[in-house]
Amino acid sequence: MTAPLGLIAGLGDLPVAIAENAVATGQGVYVLRLKGFEESRLAAFPGAVIGLGEIGKLFSLLKQAGCEDVLFAGIVKRPNFKDLKLDLRGAALLPKVLAEAGKGDDALLRLMVKEVEKQGFKVIGSDAAHAALLAPSGLVGGSAPSQAAMSDIARGAHVVAALGDLDIGQGCVVCEGLVLAVEAQEGTDAMLERCAALPETIRGTIAARRGVLVKRPKPAQERRIDMPTVGVSTVEKVAAAGLAGLAVEAGGALMLGRAEMQATAERLGVFIYGFEPGLGT
Amino acid sequence: MTAPLGLIAGLGDLPVAIAENAVATGQGVYVLRLKGFEESRLAAFPGAVIGLGEIGKLFSLLKQAGCEDVLFAGIVKRPNFKDLKLDLRGAALLPKVLAEAGKGDDALLRLMVKEVEKQGFKVIGSDAAHAALLAPSGLVGGSAPSQAAMSDIARGAHVVAALGDLDIGQGCVVCEGLVLAVEAQEGTDAMLERCAALPETIRGTIAARRGVLVKRPKPAQERRIDMPTVGVSTVEKVAAAGLAGLAVEAGGALMLGRAEMQATAERLGVFIYGFEPGLGT
Numbered sequence: 001m002t003a004p005l006g007l008i009a010g011l012g013d014l015p016v017a018i019a020e021n022a023v024a025t026g027q028g029v030y031v032l033r034l035k036g037f038e039e040s041r042l043a044a045f046p047g048a049v050i051g052l053g054e055i056g057k058l059f060s061l062l063k064q065a066g067c068e069d070v071l072f073a074g075i076v077k078r079p080n081f082k083d084l085k086l087d088l089r090g091a092a093l094l095p096k097v098l099a100e101a102g103k104g105d106d107a108l109l110r111l112m113v114k115e116v117e118k119q120g121f122k123v124i125g126s127d128a129a130h131a132a133l134l135a136p137s138g139l140v141g142g143s144a145p146s147q148a149a150m151s152d153i154a155r156g157a158h159v160v161a162a163l164g165d166l167d168i169g170q171g172c173v174v175c176e177g178l179v180l181a182v183e184a185q186e187g188t189d190a191m192l193e194r195c196a197a198l199p200e201t202i203r204g205t206i207a208a209r210r211g212v213l214v215k216r217p218k219p220a221q222e223r224r225i226d227m228p229t230v231g232v233s234t235v236e237k238v239a240a241a242g243l244a245g246l247a248v249e250a251g252g253a254l255m256l257g258r259a260e261m262q263a264t265a266e267r268l269g270v271f272i273y274g275f276e277p278g279l280g281t
Numbered sequence: 282m283t284a285p286l287g288l289i290a291g292l293g294d295l296p297v298a299i300a301e302n303a304v305a306t307g308q309g310v311y312v313l314r315l316k317g318f319e320e321s322r323l324a325a326f327p328g329a330v331i332g333l334g335e336i337g338k339l340f341s342l343l344k345q346a347g348c349e350d351v352l353f354a355g356i357v358k359r360p361n362f363k364d365l366k367l368d369l370r371g372a373a374l375l376p377k378v379l380a381e382a383g384k385g386d387d388a389l390l391r392l393m394v395k396e397v398e399k400q401g402f403k404v405i406g407s408d409a410a411h412a413a414l415l416a417p418s419g420l421v422g423g424s425a426p427s428q429a430a431m432s433d434i435a436r437g438a439h440v441v442a443a444l445g446d447l448d449i450g451q452g453c454v455v456c457e458g459l460v461l462a463v464e465a466q467e468g469t470d471a472m473l474e475r476c477a478a479l480p481e482t483i484r485g486t487i488a489a490r491r492g493v494l495v496k497r498p499k500p501a502q503e504r505r506i507d508m509p510t511v512g513v514s515t516v517e518k519v520a521a522a523g524l525a526g527l528a529v530e531a532g533g534a535l536m537l538g539r540a541e542m543q544a545t546a547e548r549l550g551v552f553i554y555g556f557e558p559g560l561g562t
Contacts, residue, residue, distance in 0.1 A: 077480045077482060077483065078459065078480075078482060078483045079482045080481070080482035080483070083482070101457075101458065101459075102432075102457060102458040103458060104458060104459065104460075105459070151383075158447075159447055159449065162443065162446075162447055163463075165443075166439075166440055166443055166460070167460070168440065168460045168463060169460075169463070172465075176382075176383060177382065177383035177384055177385055178359065178382075178385060178386065178466065179385075179447070179448070179449045179450075179465050179466070180465055180466045181465045181466065181467065182444075182449060182450070182463040182464075182465045183463075184453075184460050184461055184462045184463045185459065185460070185461045185462065185479055185483060186462065186475050186478075186479065190475065190478075194467050194471065194475070197467075197471075198466055198467065199358045200361070201358060201359060201360045201361035201364070202358060202359045202361070202466060
């Protein structure tokens with residue numbers, strides 16, 4: 001009998017897709033849902049709910065469940081560390097956590113991976129657990145990007161790579177050379193919504209689409225934990241913002257529900273494109 | 282008799298302060314308000330309203346008024362160049378404008394300066410016309426920043442310098458090492474408003490202020506045209522977002538209504554700080 005996948009889960013479609021896939025492949029799954037970020041669709045799987053500061057409990061539950069591979073997936077906002085309920089091991093780890101958290105998200109994620117691996121678990125990425133999620137290269141859905149859109153993809157790819165070097169975010173929106181918006185802690189959806197509120201002179205509209213959403217991982221990023229993810233709702237928000245399409249780094253982003261994404265892109269008249277990892281770096 | 286200042290004006294407090302100062306010093310002013318961005322408080326000054334594409338008219342009006350120095354000030358959004366009403370000279374300039382606009386805002390602004398200077402005018406910055414507007418060094422208002430706030434200022438100064446290299450924007454918000462938001466085309470006010478909507482765990486509140494708004498010019502920026510500007514409403518929005526204060530590059534930003542800014546900062550319990558130009562570069 002194989003060891004079940006240990007899934008440390010936040011909110012969203014990604015942890016659900018991972019859990020369902022682990023069951024479908026016969027590996028099985030043990031889901032630790034994080035308090036404050038409990039995804040209701042995961043309640044049906046074997047597992048437990050644990051607090052963000054219950055690190056000792058996290059390790060012992062994963063061991064009791066017989067897990068070997070551990071995977072982090074789903075949306076979790078950084079807590080206010082002062083308010084966390086800590087168990088003994090959580091308290092012992094807190095000074096390190098605070099030191100790394102002050103350096104940015106990347107440092108914090110790297111620390112989490114390191115501490116889990118110290119316990120003898122192997123941390124794997126969503127792409128390793130479910131390879132079909134990985135974004136392919138080239139046109140994925142809709143009609144091929146125009147020359148203007150390809151230029152915007154190249155500029156966006158460069159901008160996001162540079163933002164990533166600063167540990168800021170994974171996305172931006174570019175329209176005919178102009179960077180309309182940059183993603184930080186608000187997330188992709190909020191960024192797309194504010195693009196729709198910009199003056200129509202500098203952005204596209206549903207009648208005359210212009211501009212591209214570009215997402216790619218940070219260069220120094222712990223890809224096993226924090227891979228950029230797009231899904232049907234991303235395609236819908238890209239369309240609503242009057243953009244021509246969305247582009248992600250091939251092999252550097254996850255696509256959730258690809259067939260439905262493709263159908264949505266066709267229906268709404270936007271493209272989905274996977275650019276080469278070397279672009280703009 | 283001195284030649285009146287030629288003021289090409291968009292919206293906001295800055296062109297009003299410049300016009301009032303030019304009158305107060307005895308130089309006088311001739312104001313060209315840009316169609317679509319007519320600041321009502323400027324209607325009382327001598328001048329005219331002209332369209333963004335009426336370049337020939339702009340030059341001839343400035344010459345008729347006897348202007349020598351020309352100053353660009355105020356908020357103007359980039360137009361959709363396809364919809365502009367062009368006069369003959371505007372039409373002749375359009376291919377160049379489109380080529381530079383595709384490279385970003387900086388290239389476009391540099392082209393505007395160059396074309397105005399080709400006509401024999403001297404383009405001057407708001408700081409040259411009204412030196413008292415320039416941000417000083419050190420504490421300007423409120424209580425001195427904490428050590429955590431000083432670290433956030435340093436990180437923000439570095440981030441905005443890097444963003445400027447990419448011709449993206451002039452501001453960001455940092456809270457205890459984490460970049461909460463980055464400013465692009467939406468402007469500073471919208472950025473501050475979305476910080477107030479982030480989870481309280483990663484940001485400050487009015488009861489427990491944390492984090493800093495940082496603004497500085499882009500390194501390659503045409504400072505004569507597009508200097509970052511802060512005023513009373515900036516201080517109010519910084520306070521409403523739960524931030525500890527705002528910091529700008531000393532000598533690299535304009536402060537509008539400094540006495541009122543200081544009083545507002547005192548009243549709301551936030552700081553105003555001018556950091557050294559070398560910080561974070």
